[in-house]
Amino acid sequence: MRVLQLIDSLNAGGAERVAVNYASVLASRLEGSYLCATREEGLLMESISKDVGYLFLNKRKTIDLAAIxxxxxxLKQNNIDVIHAHATSFFLATLIKILNPNLVLVWHDHYGNSEFLESRPRYVLKKCSKWFNHIITVNAKLESWAIANLSTASVTYLPNFAQVDSNEPQTILKGVFGKRIVCLANLRPQKDHLNLLKAFQLVLKKHADWTLHLVGKDFQDHYASRIKGYISKNNLKQSAFIYGSCSDIHHVLNQSDIGVLASQSEGLPVSLLEYGLSKLPVVATDVGDCHKVISTEEEGLLVEPKHSEALAQAITAYIENAELRNVAAENLNAKVLSEFSETGVIDALITIYNSNKP
Structure with a gap:
């Protein structure tokens, strides 16, 4: 079997990481594993296995005949059987499926605003879903939504998994060793960095020597400007730092002491799993499927979204109790290794591919 992962970009986001991870792992499990970035390349280029066949389309518009x-x-040159389209690449994948009716089309829904599904645009997606052989979702809410709203008979919730990268260390975090809080999240409104910064201000009142490190793509937009403006206006430039995208995530996390996510909405965040693999204690908001990763206080601390006081209290609890955070870090690491492992997810994925072959 030969499978192509289709993704719009190779920027360091959750859906992009999953596509690259799948392509790289499947290279040793299938006859052929391929990856296509449709619109933009990025940092994750460094993480693609040398055994993966790669194509960059440089697609410039919604219907780009040359790219199609x-x-x-x-696809024809490499005898590809399955196209696994991630996130918004479903439209291009549908056009390809129309041209190749025997091609198996699997769509992977990574929609991050799963707390606000009632306002999700669905017209084009529903039309395209008639051509999908199977839908994979990253959490149970998206699975239920797909069953109720789309025209695909087969839908499966498949949890994300994370891998420890082996990229060359290059990012050096600022601040005092042993007193660093990291947030691994692209600068998007749903990640609610502003709520995190408000919570961090409260933490600083008691623990002024701790620092906050924001790692994720800076889109140079209004939201990013608000974050930078908040840091400047509230005199946090010596305590809160923005790094942009980093390719050496494992190295970044190894320099950190507490992992945090302040999102208003999530699927199942890959960054949460990466924290667990790196043995970080975690404070996160109780959104999406975060509760399936952190199901008890022995595995981490979950708080309400948009509640800076609760977020600050949880972070402070870890700062003031090293034993508490060490126990949580060990337990979360064991949970991620046992329940969100590469082997279990890839076995289930291959079963999905095989079950949809003509």
């Missing part, structure tokens, strides 16, 4: 032709030619 290049992708279609690539």
């Amino acid at each position: 032709k290049r992708l279609n030619t690539f």
Whole structure:
């Protein structure tokens, strides 16, 4: 079997990491594993296995005939059986499926605003879903939504998994060793960095030597400007730092002491699993499927979204109790290794591919 992972970009986001992880792991499990970035390359180029066949389309518009032709030619030249389209790449995948009716099309829904599904645009997606052979979702809410709203008979919730990268260390975090809080999240409104900064201000009142490190793509937009403005206005430039995207995530996390997510909405965040693999104690908001990763206080602390006081209290609890955070870090690491492992997810994924073959 030959499978192509289709993704719009290779920026360091959750869906992008999953696509790259799948392509790299499947290279040793299938006859052929391929990856296509449709619109933009990025940092995750460094993480693609050398055994993965790669194509960059440089797609410039919604219906780009030249890009469609290049992708279609690539599929035929490599005898690809399955196209696994991630997130918004479903539209291009549908056009390809129309041209190749025997191709198996699996769509992977990574929608991050799963707390606000009632306002999700669905018209085009529903039309395209008639062509999907199978839908994979990253949490149970998205699975239920797909069953109720889309036209695909087969839908499966498949949890994300994370891998420890082996990229060359290059990012050096600022601040005092042993007193660093890290947030691994692209600068998007749903990640609610502003709520995290408000909570961090409360933490600083008692623990002024701790620092906050924001790692994730800076889109240079209004939301990013608000974050930078808040840091400047509240005199946090010596305590809160923005790094942009980093390719050496494992190295970044090894320099950190507490992992945090302040999101208003999530699927199942890959960064949460990466914290667990790196043995970090975690404070996160109780959104999406975070509760499936952190199901007890012995595995981490969950708080309400948009509640800076609760977030600050949880972070402070870990700062003031090293034993508490060490126990949580060990337990979360064991949970991630046992329940969100690469082997279990990939076995289930291959079963999905095989069950949809003509």
